Amino acid sequence: MKTQAALAESKPYHHGDLRRALLRAAVAILEREGPSALSLRAVAREAGVSPAAPYHHFKDKSELLNAVALEGFERLKTVLVEAFASARKDEMRSALGVAYVEFSQANPALYRVMWDCARNGEKLPESSHDKHSAFELVKDTLREAAGGQISELDLELTAIASWCAAHGLAEISTFAQFKPLKEAVGGDRAFLKAVLNHLGGVHRTAS
Amino acid sequence: MKTQAALAESKPYHHGDLRRALLRAAVAILEREGPSALSLRAVAREAGVSPAAPYHHFKDKSELLNAVALEGFERLKTVLVEAFASARKDEMRSALGVAYVEFSQANPALYRVMWDCARNGEKLPESSHDKHSAFELVKDTLREAAGGQISELDLELTAIASWCAAHGLAEISTFAQFKPLKEAVGGDRAFLKAVLNHLGGVHRTAS
DNA sequence: GGCGGTATCTAAGCAATGTCCAGATCGGAT
DNA sequence: ATCCGATCTGGACATTGCTTAGATACCGCC
Helix, strand or coil, X not given: CCHHHHHHCCCCCCCCCHHHHHHHHHHHHHHHHCXXXXXXXXXHHHHCCCCCHHHHCCCCHHHHHHHHHHHHHHHHHHHHHHHXXXXXXXXXXXXXXXXXXXXXXXXXXXXXXXXXXXXXXXXCCHHHCCCCCHHHHHHHHHHHHHCCCCCHHHHHHHHHHHHHHHHHHHHHCCCHHHHHHHHHHCCHHHHHHHHHHCCCCCCCCCC | CCHHXXXXXXXXXXXXXXXXXXXXXXXXXXXXXXXXXXCXXXXXXXXXXXXXXXXXXXXXXXXXXXXXXHHHHHXXXXXXXXXXXXXXXXXXXXXXHHHHHHHHHHCHHHHHHHXXXXXXXXXXXXXXXXXXXXXXXXXXXXXXXXXXXXXXXXXXXXXXXXHHHHHHHHHHCCCHHHHHHHHHHCCXXXXXXXXXXXXXXXXXXXX
16 A cells, blocks of 8 residues: 555656656657657656557657646636636627637747647537536627527527637737737737737727 | 650650640649648659759759748639629628638638748748739728728738638638537528628627 | 859658557556 | 466567768859
């Protein structure tokens, strides 16, 4: 019964809880060296095991990446829930959008892995599929904003549109060519809000 | 002076015009086998040269990809110009958006390479930067739609917002989870238009 | 027309990667 | 105590990006 001691010390017999250690290592590499450095062997190295060890916990490299992406989606959901809790009701949509984009800017490498997995699998990891997903959160927000005066279809479409805008902004706002514009408009967050306010077309003026 | 004959025949002395052949080969592989199969060596193989040959025309693998991406952006611009020329004025914005997304769906692998390059380089390939870019086309469209009643700042912001929406939709609309919704709404194109029409928020109703 | 220079291409090789396999090691159920 | 199955290692293989040394064939120049 030396499991506890082994976990706390240096070299457990069989390692105790690799899988989780691998995920932690992967995220660490991602944040430290970017997505291109995220090789299976590097993850194993970081976790202090042989290059073949991960294959007992993940079928594939892509399965490891999927697990990392899942973790990312959960973090994103946490961020959105916080934004949801602390924003004024009348600017909830903008607040969620800004929170989404700022998450992607704070974790660029992770966001990239998340999205790559989402594309490759043709569907998002489970967390974005269930009843407590961030997507449902957005729908609830929009439903409330409309005061019930909206069909489920329009709700779904509006939520998708919001997601499109947020994701597009997350990727486009990193382009260097918009740096002068950002400054002219008063900083990063002001830029995000401004773009989000122009989604409707040419009519809407700044709030 | 056997250049012409050599170009038409099987094995030119030095190959005639590699670089272009490499680009063609890259696009071919991309469309046939997807982005993960696009290795430098595979491109060289497809073009019938040694694995080291491409290095006399491209400094890097990434430089090859950049050239491919540039070609993609040019094709995209062509598509947008066509849509611009053949759409009704009052639904120009939606038409451009649909054309954008349909291009990305018709060339998924190419679109992915284009966007990867755009992200890695922090700025888009040149073609999207000059005065004849697709981005300027969108701005012109929006300027016309507003009848001159819009500031340059609002114009720029609206163009960016449109781009965000189009890109987001391009990536999100491929998710399998929206398939039932697509059918419920009347097919792919109807789905695209519907989402684009909901960009403004919960107010707008379908046209 | 011959000559050297230069751009282009090949051959061979290096380190790194994803993946598999044979065996070693260890925990836990019987 | 013993065996089983899960976990980990060491070694190997094919493939990849990239480099270097040397071959090949076009070019301008005399």
